[in-house]
Amino acid sequence: MDNPFLVDVTRGNLVESQHRGSVAVIDADGSTVLSLGDVERHVFPRSAVKAIQALPLVESGIAEKYGLTDQEIALACSSHSGEPEHVEVATAILAKAGRDRSCLECGVHWPMGEAATRLLAAQGEQPSALHNNCSGKHAGFICLACGMDEDPKGYVRAEHKVQQAVKASLEDVTGASHTEDEAAIDGCSIPTYAIPLPALAFGFAKFGTGTGLSQGTQAAAKRIRKAVAQHPLMVAGTDRFDTRIMEVLRERAFVKSGAEGVYCATLPELGYGIALKVDDGGPRAASAVMAALVLHFLPMNDQERAAVEALAEPVLKNWNGIEVGRFRVSPDLLG
């Protein structure tokens, strides 16, 4: 089955590029609100499920035991830009478990944020694993290991108790089994499991509403959503899409990007979970579609609407600031 076009990228009077993909929006009772394209195909959710991967840390009471703040919990769900604040908070999380960056197994890369990269270079420094966009999540994993009295060494491996707990949370919340056949290795070296978009969307509906979750999981999900809404800068970074959406909408939307054009969200007051995948992996299309869906479903005031609209159909400008084209989201998305 050919997936439909989700986004056209125009230049002058013509369509220059097009992105296809699939979308599932599922209600907390499991009913389908929107289904576009081949939603039965299994998709690696990548970083879009970091908030669910953080549930064991909070639900186990280990976040509480170490006195993790809202800011720290928000960073544990993040794909951050490697700005100085992110590095500082990741360091603080590790310190609370009596550990440091030498325990991180996520690998090293220059900050995802261009300004953060230039700042680091200007200081004559090299990046460490703390600058890896996943360092907050990994610092959380290390806390989880230490709190369970497990050696954190090897915490990225599927057989480690940390990843077993993370997988159990993902299976519990999404209702989809996470099999070895459909496992692969993520950018930061932990396992990632492919599941269908409706299961992902249903999981986010439950994450947003608590429906169908145990009391403990409900409370942990609520704490995580609140923490991210209080500190949206932690979950991504300056001018990043997830940060901007949650700066505007706070607890009314929880939105998280994943690599290769995956996006997940929940709109708690509607009981909706959203999961989408752009076929070609293009993040520009994924965020434009997510913005359009949030705009379509969520009632908002003029100021909120204007802010989210700017993210949904951004104008393409060239290096001289001249408008050269636009992103145009397919009307099929909005029924």
Add this chain to the structure above:
Amino acid sequence: MDNPFLVDVTRGNLVESQHRGSVAVIDADGSTVLSLGDVERHVFPRSAVKAIQALPLVESGIAEKYGLTDQEIALACSSHSGEPEHVEVATAILAKAGRDRSCLECGVHWPMGEAATRLLAAQGEQPSALHNNCSGKHAGFICLACGMDEDPKGYVRAEHKVQQAVKASLEDVTGASHTEDEAAIDGCSIPTYAIPLPALAFGFAKFGTGTGLSQGTQAAAKRIRKAVAQHPLMVAGTDRFDTRIMEVLRERAFVKSGAEGVYCATLPELGYGIALKVDDGGPRAASAVMAALVLHFLPMNDQERAAVEALAEPVLKNWNGIEVGRFRVSPDLLG
């Protein structure tokens, strides 16, 4: 018409993302060697035609008049990484016309090359228009204006004699009319005209062989191909695809990327021109397909083959250097 899949991106045992697109390979006599997908759709060639846009500078004798070197001519066809060598050569081109960077109308951006950006930041500097990936081409345009005794001011505008000459070259070489209806503005503010892939490919077959071109255009095309083959670092940058291909194959291949997943090439000894467009604009797919086509068509020794194969189907590694997936080019490409 749905374009076929050109590249699968795998992770573990699954296909994670897929890129569709269209490809035309045309012989210097105008016959079709390969046609895949909707090749009649008009495509903005963007920077893939910079070598053709540089023809008036050379053919007019103005490059000669100003004593432009091979290195400088190679930079005039480039989308460079903004490395110190690129900035130096762009400055030298402008100086030969008695001008400086204040005449550049391409806009300013941080270097396309990440290492070049970090180097500039480490030096406490800000980028200028010289760092714009199009500064070599624009420096060439300014030479062309000055050599024609035209004020270079406004040289990016469609009505300026520079852009009129550039458009005439594009129409001459590709045989396709470049109409206002299908004009748009490129990243660097000059006009870009959408034409079908077979016309682009035919243009590159002529550029590579001289067939069907005037003697003056033939000589200019030969000079440009030779200059780029001598200085492949100038046309892109360290570790960039175009540079790597031409470091390996020299004058046997001329390959040039454009934005939004466009690629053009000529393989002169076979008389072939190649033009392709990835629907979603993804450069990773465009370069993988181009490498596969070059490998398929061009006889090469083991060492050359190994170098180009590494570009055709690169292994995807994560931040810890673990292989997590691969790029897999469609077998349909190779008949």
